[in-house]
Amino acid sequence: MKFPYGISDFDSLITRRFHYVDRTDHIPLLEEAGDQLLFLRPRRFGKSLLLSMLESYYDRNKADRFESLFGGLAIGKDPTAEHNRYFVLKWDFSGVSPVGDGEEIKRNLYRYLNLRISAFSNYYRETLPDPVQIDPQDALASFQSVLNAVQQTDYPLYLLIDEYDNFANELMMGHRDTEESRYQAILSGEGCMKALFKTIKAAAGSQGLGRVFITGVSPVAMSDLTSGYNVAENIYLLPHFNALCGFREDEIAAATAQIAKECDLAPTQADEAVTMMRTFYNGYRFSSDAEQHVYNPTLALYFLKAFRRDCRYPKKVLDSNLAMDRGKLQYIPRLPGGGQLIFDALAAETPVTISELADRFGVNDMLYAAKDTNFVASLLYYFGILTFGGVTPFGRSELRIPNLVIRKLYAESIRELLLPEGKDNDKGRRAAEVLYQRGDMGPLCDFMEQKYFKVFSNRDYAHANELTIKTAFLTLLFDDTLYIMESEAEIERGHADLTLIVRPDMRQYRVLDILIEFKFVSLKEAGLDGKTLETMDHEALRALPAVQEKQREAAAGLARYQAKLKTKFGDLPRLRSFSVVAVGFERLVFAPSDFCRK
Numbered sequence: 001m002k003f004p005y006g007i008s009d010f011d012s013l014i015t016r017r018f019h020y021v022d023r024t025d026h027i028p029l030l031e032e033a034g035d036q037l038l039f040l041r042p043r044r045f046g047k048s049l050l051l052s053m054l055e056s057y058y059d060r061n062k063a064d065r066f067e068s069l070f071g072g073l074a075i076g077k078d079p080t081a082e083h084n085r086y087f088v089l090k091w092d093f094s095g096v097s098p099v100g101d102g103e104e105i106k107r108n109l110y111r112y113l114n115l116r117i118s119a120f121s122n123y124y125r126e127t128l129p130d131p132v133q134i135d136p137q138d139a140l141a142s143f144q145s146v147l148n149a150v151q152q153t154d155y156p157l158y159l160l161i162d163e164y165d166n167f168a169n170e171l172m173m174g175h176r177d178t179e180e181s182r183y184q185a186i187l188s189g190e191g192c193m194k195a196l197f198k199t200i201k202a203a204a205g206s207q208g209l210g211r212v213f214i215t216g217v218s219p220v221a222m223s224d225l226t227s228g229y230n231v232a233e234n235i236y237l238l239p240h241f242n243a244l245c246g247f248r249e250d251e252i253a254a255a256t257a258q259i260a261k262e263c264d265l266a267p268t269q270a271d272e273a274v275t276m277m278r279t280f281y282n283g284y285r286f287s288s289d290a291e292q293h294v295y296n297p298t299l300a301l302y303f304l305k306a307f308r309r310d311c312r313y314p315k316k317v318l319d320s321n322l323a324m325d326r327g328k329l330q331y332i333p334r335l336p337g338g339g340q341l342i343f344d345a346l347a348a349e350t351p352v353t354i355s356e357l358a359d360r361f362g363v364n365d366m367l368y369a370a371k372d373t374n375f376v377a378s379l380l381y382y383f384g385i386l387t388f389g390g391v392t393p394f395g396r397s398e399l400r401i402p403n404l405v406i407r408k409l410y411a412e413s414i415r416e417l418l419l420p421e422g423k424d425n426d427k428g429r430r431a432a433e434v435l436y437q438r439g440d441m442g443p444l445c446d447f448m449e450q451k452y453f454k455v456f457s458n459r460d461y462a463h464a465n466e467l468t469i470k471t472a473f474l475t476l477l478f479d480d481t482l483y484i485m486e487s488e489a490e491i492e493r494g495h496a497d498l499t500l501i502v503r504p505d506m507r508q509y510r511v512l513d514i515l516i517e518f519k520f521v522s523l524k525e526a527g528l529d530g531k532t533l534e535t536m537d538h539e540a541l542r543a544l545p546a547v548q549e550k551q552r553e554a555a556a557g558l559a560r561y562q563a564k565l566k567t568k569f570g571d572l573p574r575l576r577s578f579s580v581v582a583v584g585f586e587r588l589v590f591a592p593s594d595f596c597r598k
Contacts, residue, residue, distance in 0.1 A: 001258055003305040005298075008048035010056050014069050019304075021251050021297070023050065024075035026244050027057060031080055034233040036204060036212040038222060039244070041236065041286070042384025044298035046245040047215040051090065051160045054213060058086040058158045061124065086158035086210060087128075087150050089120050094163035098170045105167075106192040113139035113196075117146055129153065140199050147208040156210030159200065165216035167193065193221075197229035204231065218382035223360045234359065239289040246284060246294030252277055255304050263311035272504055273313065277303055279484055280317045283402030285388040296384075299405060313505045317480050318405050333417060338376050345380075346410040346471055351389050351398035352377045385409065404480060411478040418455045418475075427451070428476045436482065436500075436511045439576040445588040448472060453585055466520035469582040470497050473516065482506050483514075499561075501569060513575040515565065515593075517557045519550035523584040533586045541589050547581050551591060554579030558593040 004018035013020055030037065041047050056062055056069055063084035070076035075083075097108045114134050121132035129152045135141040150157045167186055186193045203209040214232060216222075222232065235241050253274050260270035281299045285292075299319055306314035332338040345352055358378035377399050380386040389400035401407050419425050428451070431443040452472050478485055483500040500514035523529060525546045533541075541547060558577045565572060577593035 001255065001262065001304075001308055003255075003301050003308060005301040005305045008046075008052055010049060010052040011062075011069065013049070019255065020073075021247055022073050023244055024053065024057070024070065024073045026241065027054075027075050028080055029240055030054075030213075030235075031082060033235050033238075035210065036214075036232045038214045038216075038219075038232040038234050039236050039241070040216055040218060040234075040382060041245050042217060042296075042382070044296065045384070046297040048092070048162055050245055051162050051213065051215060054158075055088045055090055055160060057083055058211075059088045060084050060086060060127065060155050085155060087120075087124055087153075087155055088158045088160065089116065089146065090160040090162070091116055092162040093166045096166065098167055102186060102191070105186055109186075109192050109196075110137075110139035114142050117142045120146065127153070127155075140195060143196075143199060144203075147203050151208040157208055158211045158213075159209060161212070161214045163216060164214050165218055165221040167221065169217060169220075194225060194229075197225050201229045201231055218379065219359050220361060237287050237357070237359075239287040239291075242285065242287045242290035243292060243294050245297065246286075247297050247300050248292060248294060249274070249278065249282065252295055252300060252304075256307070259304065259308045259311075262308065265311065273303075273307060276313060276317075276484075276503070280404045280480070283387060283400075283406075284384070285402075288388045288391065288397055290388075293402075296403075296405075313503075315481055318408060332376060332380065333413075339417070341373060341376050341380075342410060342413060343471060345386065345399075345401055346407065346414060346474065351400045352386060353392055353396045353398055354378065355396055357381060357397065404485065408478055408480050411475045414471075415475040418452065424451055432477050432479070435477070435514065436479070439512050439592075441578050441580070441590045441592075444473075444476065445580070445590050448476070449586070449588055452476075466518050466582070468585075469520060469580070469588075470518045473498060473518070473580070477514075482509075482511055499565070501565075501572075502574075511574075513565075513572045515558060515561055515575060515577040517554040517561070517577075517579050519554050519579065519581045521546045521550055521581060521583045526583050528583075530584060530586050533583060536587070538589065541583060541587055542591075544583070547583060547589050550581045551579050551589070554581065555593055562593070 002016070002018045004013045004020070007013050007018060039047070039050075057075065062069065066079070066084060067076070070079070070083075091113065093112075096105075096112045098105060100108070114136065117132060117139070118134055121128070121134075125131070128149045130149050132142065132149055133145040135145075147157065200209065200212060204212065212232070219234070222229075253270070256270040256273040256277075257267070259265075260267060260273075277295065277300060281295045281303070282293055284294045284296065286294075299317075302319040303314060303317070332342055341352065352373065354374045354377050356374070358375055361375070377386060381388075381399060385401070385406055386399040387402040389398040391397060401410060415425065415428070419428060428447055431447045434440050434443045474485075477498070477500060479500075482502060483506075484503055485498075485500045497518045498514075498516040502509075502511055502513055521544070523533075526533070526544055527546075528536075528544075542551075558579065562575065562577060565575065579591050579593065581589045583589065
């Protein structure tokens with residue numbers, strides 16, 4: 001099997017016989033959905049390959065290759081009447097430089113459009129009755145020349161636009177005054193992008209433009225374009241397009257089974273690979289009405305390609321191409337309440353709930369409007385950092401972190417926010433390694449008291465409780481190269497606060513499985529103030545009645561979880577279990593589970 005990691009050209013993918021997860025069965029649904037469609041998905045979710053597939057399907061110049069390209073796919077067995085019935089023009093706005101003032105960006109945009117129109121003219125030179133006239137100063141005039149030429153034929157134009165919101169994303173991530181003025185010059189009033197989309201709207205139907213398909217990440221720019229282009233139908237929330245981009249689990253299972261066969265591995269290893277991928281990559285549900293979750297295709301292909309090449313799992317489960325999404329999480333804390341929302345989502349005690357997904361907000365809203373949880377959570381949904389998880393009994397939508405890879409981005413975002421100094425990060429990492437390797441909780445608790453507690457106490461979203469303590473530990477302990485790690489992991493209807501189970505492929509190394517139960521004692525329950533706590537030694541802390549009671553509760557919970565972990569994962573001879581009791585937001589008392597029972 002050859003996996004097309006990083007390949008978004010459909011023609012090349014099929015011709016070179018790469019593995020293709022067939023989505024051509026959606027073509028009739030797309031035709032029925034409307035003539036001008038807007039489809040949103042997070043970065044690296046296969047949108048460009050989708051557009052490339054549509055380009056090959058509708059391109060009149062590829063009619064003689066229809067069987068070789070689509071004969072083995074679903075649509076090849078029952079094609080629609082529109083296949084190979086269009087001139088196809090494709091624009092990708094991520095290829096337009098956003099550098100410079102409004103006028104320079106306009107020149108960049110026009111230069112790019114003219115290059116694409118020139119390529120279009122050359123490609124169709126034998127079927128267009130007249131050559132397309134390129135106006136170096138006005139790409140809209142060049143586009144009108146395309147439409148004029150197309151109108152003289154029996155074939156309409158299909159316009160494909162990728163990354164339509166690229167400029168808006170640049171502004172959101174930068175948030176500088178100069179960027180705002182640039183954006184306004186592009187999209188407001190008679191800005192070049194708004195003028196372009198007005199031209200597209202005017203050309204639809206009567207002037208030779210038959211269909212338009214637009215992809216992007218969020219609806220931010222579309223809101224600002226509304227007065228110039230208010231005809232696109234939003235299909236990204238419809239349940240029958242939930243898996244239009246993304247892999248279903250049965251498709252993942254079929255691929256791992258074939259890899260196991262080619263690598264001469266036991267079928268159980270294929271099943272184990274599916275379990276690994278489900279934990280790290282599954283969980284996306286883009287429509288609240290969809291029944292199935294889907295896998296991120298870029299991450300899935302990254303894993304499958306390495307699995308096939310090496311006949312073992314990749315050590316790093318987070319592909320570096322997705323690591324850039326960390327920038328979006330760094331942007332969210334700049335919004336009012338954004339830090340609290342990220343912290344709460346990582347804690348995973350309860351899902352984030354919203355009344356409805358925000359789907360109409362412009363750049364002015366991003367910069368100046370009041371930001372409530374609904375607004376910020378909606379942005380995280382579009383970024384792929386939250387996804388639909390269900391509906392509350394009161395009809396509100398639940399949003400959850402989709403999988404362990406995204407949870408890692410949350411953990412790293414909070415850690416970098418609280419520990420911006422590299423040396424502090426290094427100390428925290430070394431303290432975590434002592435726990436992994438030797439089962440010694442001491443250095444980690446010392447670091448938490450001396451560094452994290454002092455930083456947390458200055459953050460308005462860090463209110464001391466058991467959940468806060470657990471989340472703080474999670475940010476320091478997260479290591480997906482060694483562990484399958486979950487907070488509030490469900491184990492046969494019970495919940496363990498924090499479980500770090502060594503990945504199956506990492507059991508050859510001498511790292512420990514870790515189970516931690518957290519408890520919290522308020523200053524009032526302890527009968528002490530913060531200054532007194534700071535001066536107490538550990539034996540005095542441990543002797544406090546409230547602390548001893550919490551340790552007994554934690555020990556009972558650990559005993560239950562240990563038995564259930566054994567049922568789920570088998571014998572875990574290297575399992576180390578700990579209770580960690582926080583006294584206020586000042587001190588920590590920890591103990592191995594055997595000590596607690598004594």
